[in-house]
Amino acid sequence: MSYFRSSQNEAHPNKTNTVMTGIILMLILLVSIQIWFLYSALNNALDDNFGIALATFGGSLALALVSFWLLRYLPDPRPAKSKPRK
Amino acid sequence: MxxxxxxxxxxxxxxxxxxxxxxxxxxxxxxxxxxxxxxxxxxxxxxxxxxxxFPDKELEGEHFICEENEVPVGGMKQFEIHGTKDIPYILIHLEEGEWRAFEQKCTHLACAVRYRHDLGQIECPCHQGFFDPRTGVVIQGPPPRPLPQLEVAVKEGKVYVKSMSKDKPYNV
Incomplete structure (x- = not known):
């Protein structure tokens, strides 16, 4: 078994950092778009505009699925150090 | 220790x-x-x-509001129609024989709007929103939508309102 990946991860810890920041920024972007959709849906549903409510729901659901999918790529947590018990 | x-x-x-x-x-x-x-x-x-x-139900039937001579030209009367929920409306006597009825809730933040005959506009005093008193469309200010409107009919000196028929909007 090759130790290339683990050695590379140890040599370049910033890579994990970049992936983490990228995922968080993507999630913030997706959530912002969803807030915009929700605002539009509320505003238009008040005016009996069912089409907008349905379209924004579709969009919001798709964005939620994308954000769940993004969570798969979160870097693994640091292995917990075994602490001496007090 | x-x-x-x-x-x-x-x-x-x-x-x-x-x-x-x-x-x-x-x-x-x-x-x-x-x-x-x-x-x-x-x-x-x-x-x-x-x-x-829960789709919004349209107002059913005609509702008697008041006698024609109760509201002078340039005047406004506030009324409510009791149904599944009580919605406040305003009746406006624009000119002789010209009447309009709108929902009184501003489409911005539901403040009560009032007709200003001196300006010839419907005013929302909370955030200075103005509506056209003939069509209900927004002239100025933050409201995002026109005021919902009812159709007014005057029969034998009595003023009635009913829901606006789709083929006859007042957008003139």
Whole structure:
């Protein structure tokens, strides 16, 4: 078994950092778009505009699925150090 | 003395440091964002369900409001129609023989609007929104939509309102 990946991860810890920041920024972007959709849906549903409510729901659901999918790529947590018990 | 220095038993039962318990890692923050995203999608779904389950009913039939001579030209009368929910309306006597009726709730933040005959406009005093008194469309200010309108009919000196027929909007 090759130790290339683990050695590379140890040599370049910033890579994990970049992936983490990228995922968080993507999630913030997706959530912002969803807030915009929700605002539009509320505003238009008040005016009996069912089409907008349905379209924004579709969009919001798709964005939620994308954000769940993004969570798969979160870097693994640091292995917990075994602490001496007090 | 030795008894005091010794940690209480619960500390060994729940070996979690306070720092560890209050710390929010970036992983947890990202997961929270994912959860929030799901909640927003659910909220959007709730709006769809609400408009499917409880569609707004149109006003049925004609409703007597007042005698024609009760409201002078340039005057306004506030009335309510009692139904599934009580909605306040205003009746406006624009000119001789020209009447309009609108919902009194401003489409911005539901403040009560009033007709200003000196300006020839409907005014929302909360945030200075102005509507056209003939069509209800927004002239100025923050309201995002026109005021919902009712159709007014005057028969034998009595003023009646009914829901606006789709083929005959007052947009003139």
């Amino acid at each position: 030795a008894e005091k220095d010794k940690d209480p038993t619960w500390k060994s039962d729940f070996p979690i440091d306070q720092e560890e318990a209050t710390h929010v890692s970036r992983r947890e923050f990202a997961k929270f964002l994912g959860l929030f995203s799901g909640a927003l999608a659910l909220g959007n779904g709730a709006i769809v369900l609400k408009s499917l389950a």
